Amino acid sequence: MAKVKVHVFLKNGVLDVQGKAVEGALKGLGWNVENARVGKLIEFDFDGADPAGEAKKMCETLLANTVIESYRIEVA
Amino acid sequence: MAKVKVHVFLKNGVLDVQGKAVEGALKGLGWNVENARVGKLIEFDFDGADPAGEAKKMCETLLANTVIESYRIEVA
Numbered sequence: 001m002a003k004v005k006v007h008v009f010l011k012n013g014v015l016d017v018q019g020k021a022v023e024g025a026l027k028g029l030g031w032n033v034e035n036a037r038v039g040k041l042i043e044f045d046f047d048g049a050d051p052a053g054e055a056k057k058m059c060e061t062l063l064a065n066t067v068i069e070s071y072r073i074e075v076a
Numbered sequence: 077m078a079k080v081k082v083h084v085f086l087k088n089g090v091l092d093v094q095g096k097a098v099e100g101a102l103k104g105l106g107w108n109v110e111n112a113r114v115g116k117l118i119e120f121d122f123d124g125a126d127p128a129g130e131a132k133k134m135c136e137t138l139l140a141n142t143v144i145e146s147y148r149i150e151v152a
Contacts, residue, residue, distance in 0.1 A: 001110075007117055009117070019118075019120075022118060022120070022138075022139070023120065025138055026120070026134060026138065029134075029137065029138065031122070031124070031130060031134060032122065032123040032124055033120045033121065033122055033123075034077075034120065034121040034122075034123070035119075035120055035121050036118065036119070036120035037118070037119045037120070038116060038117070038118050038119075039116070039117045039118075039119070040114060040115070040116065040117065041083055041085070041114070041115045041116065041117040042095075042098060042112065042113070042114050042115075043111075043112070043113045043114075043115070044095075044098070044099065044102075044109045044110065044111055044112035044113070045109065045110040045111045046107070046108065046109055047108040047109075047110070048107070048108055054107060058102060058105075058107060061105065062098075062101055062102065062105065063098070
């Protein structure tokens with residue numbers, strides 16, 4: 001059983017409205033924050049061979065919208 | 077300028093409907109996946125003293141709903 005973490009985030013150049021909102025709110029509260037980006041972190045236990053390769057397939061088919069999103073996979 | 081990563085996730089015991097949906101969908105596609113959880117990963121550059129302490133304050137005031145969510149802070 002492998003612990004898999006998948007980080008899905010908008011590609012550079014795609015406007016991250018959630019990130020902009022967070023940045024604006026933090027600035028409004030007095031913090032000097034730049035380049036805020038909000039992504040998703042999906043964690044699960046995977047039972048099977050080649051967790052990294054299977055996680056890549058999961059991202060391509062379901063977890064990420066590869067038109068606008070990138071992903072990073074960590075297997076522990 | 078410190079790079080700060082904040083991982084916000086639902087506390088254990090709080091039903092994670094997004095995680096359940098991901099788990100069900102991956103199972104439906106033939107992957108043997110358990111305990112899927114979906115969280116948020118907020119990344120930003122912070123200019124100021126004590127980034128870890130300030131990030132903790134940001135979480136308490138804005139980034140996390142501490143009634144149902146926990147957070148983990150990484151400063152690089």
